Amino acid sequence: MNDVNQTNDVRILEYQANKLQELIGELHNCCKERYATEAKAFKVPQAELRCLMLFEGHKYLTGIQISGLLDVAKSRATVIIENLVKKGLVQRSQDPNDARVKLISLTPVGQRKVREIEEFMFTLHQQLLDHIDPIQRTGVISALETLRSSMESVKAQLA
Amino acid sequence: MNDVNQTNDVRILEYQANKLQELIGELHNCCKERYATEAKAFKVPQAELRCLMLFEGHKYLTGIQISGLLDVAKSRATVIIENLVKKGLVQRSQDPNDARVKLISLTPVGQRKVREIEEFMFTLHQQLLDHIDPIQRTGVISALETLRSSMESVKAQLA
DNA sequence: TTGACATCGTTCATGATGTGAACTATATTA
DNA sequence: TAATATAGTTCACATCATGAACGATGTCAA
Numbered sequence: 001m002n003d004v005n006q007t008n009d010v011r012i013l014e015y016q017a018n019k020l021q022e023l024i025g026e027l028h029n030c031c032k033e034r035y036a037t038e039a040k041a042f043k044v045p046q047a048e049l050r051c052l053m054l055f056e057g058h059k060y061l062t063g064i065q066i067s068g069l070l071d072v073a074k075s076r077a078t079v080i081i082e083n084l085v086k087k088g089l090v091q092r093s094q095d096p097n098d099a100r101v102k103l104i105s106l107t108p109v110g111q112r113k114v115r116e117i118e119e120f121m122f123t124l125h126q127q128l129l130d131h132i133d134p135i136q137r138t139g140v141i142s143a144l145e146t147l148r149s150s151m152e153s154v155k156a157q158l159a
Numbered sequence: 160m161n162d163v164n165q166t167n168d169v170r171i172l173e174y175q176a177n178k179l180q181e182l183i184g185e186l187h188n189c190c191k192e193r194y195a196t197e198a199k200a201f202k203v204p205q206a207e208l209r210c211l212m213l214f215e216g217h218k219y220l221t222g223i224q225i226s227g228l229l230d231v232a233k234s235r236a237t238v239i240i241e242n243l244v245k246k247g248l249v250q251r252s253q254d255p256n257d258a259r260v261k262l263i264s265l266t267p268v269g270q271r272k273v274r275e276i277e278e279f280m281f282t283l284h285q286q287l288l289d290h291i292d293p294i295q296r297t298g299v300i301s302a303l304e305t306l307r308s309s310m311e312s313v314k315a316q317l318a
Numbered sequence: 319t320t321g322a323c324a325t326c327g328t329t330c331a332t333g334a335t336g337t338g339a340a341c342t343a344t345a346t347t348a
Numbered sequence: 349t350a351a352t353a354t355a356g357t358t359c360a361c362a363t364c365a366t367g368a369a370c371g372a373t374g375t376c377a378a
Contacts, residue, residue: 016296017284023303024284028190030310031183037317045363063327073366078328080364100326100373124313125176125183131309136302137175143295143302144182150290151189154283158196204334222356232337237357239335259344259355325374335364346353 034124042117044087047072051080052089052106052114060103062095089113193283201276203246206231210239211248211265211273219262221254248272 039046047070054061054069061069067077081104084090089110095101106114132140198205206229213220213228220228226236240263243249248269254260265273291299 013285013288016300017281017288019300020287021280021284023300023307024190026307027303028187030314031187047364076365121180122176125180126172127313127316128179128309129172129176131312132305136305139298140302140305141175141178141182143299144186146291146295146299148182148185150287153290154286155189157286206335233356235336
């Protein structure tokens with residue numbers, strides 16, 4: 001009986017691991033698609049869009065900060081910023097305290113764009129919520145939190 | 160009192176939508192990172208790795224099938240396949256029934272690689288499961304299923 | 319104070335990921 | 349058999365990203 005239960009447990013674990021893999025993969029794909037659609041809709045490449053969204057709660061960001069927040073090389077940040085400047089969405093200015101650093105900030109046009117995108121994203125996630133039974137909502141959110149911390153543990157373990 | 164409750168409800172909805180956005184974003188980033196690590200570990204670019212994994216349960220795939228499954232243009236599939244052929248992981252052969260189509264299949268080396276990757280991914284997701292309290296596991300999985308179907312509904316609604 | 323070292327941003331070479339149009343060679347079908 | 353559709357390739361182009369080298373500053377210790 002104990003043996004049977006153990007075999008059963010292993011099977012369940014296997015099933016759950018595979019299910020997890022499948023579900024996470026699908027969620028990831030869904031997001032990828034969503035980001036691509038979003039970028040197209042707002043006529044800004046994904047990397048530039050991500051950069052714009054960093055200015056929520058920041059008036060100025062430096063190149064290094066942007067490359068850190070976007071998790072890309074600073075050479076990449078330079079290019080992204082350059083493209084946003086060309087589009088008139090952000091502007092560069094000198095840091096009065098340090099001649100090496102350039103302060104990047106949103107132009108009025110950039111601010112408007114950020115607000116539009118924020119609104120779009122918020123609406124989208126509200127719609128997502130709308131499609132979830134109200135009773136399940138907190139459960140889904142706490143499950144995601146559980147999953148997140150579990151993913152972080154695994155990541156920390158690997159590193 | 161009713162007014163107070165309604166305001167409260169709106170606040171909760173807002174909070175939940177933002178939380179959902181944050182959590183989904185983090186999960187997505189985590190996956191992105193994981194795929195990148197995986198590709199580096201197995202010394203195969205991500206796109207090629209994804210292509211290899213398509214052969215689970217398929218002896219042969221055509222270029223069109225691959226481009227469909229990977230959700231990329233067929234020109235992209237051609238290049239991915241070409242690179243995998245160069246690396247000796249897959250091989251091309253003629254379809255005896257249709258001279259236009261080429262049947263792609265794993266070489267023995269490719270099969271070994273796929274098994275290795277499968278094993279790695281399975282282990283990873285088991286570790287993920289290990290970090291989740293057994294009592295919560297089914298809850299997390301069903302929450303992900305709920306989320307997935309909700310995402311699909313939203314996607315369908317937009318299109 | 320000055321010399322060694324660190325930091326910020328830029329440029330460049332390189333590679334991965336991906337699309338769409340044009341093209342060749344085969345099917346299919348009216 | 350002529351028009352049309354399909355499979356795969358090639359090419360031009362765009363996006364995303366890294367790492368090395370470099371110039372201009374800033375910092376700090378001898």
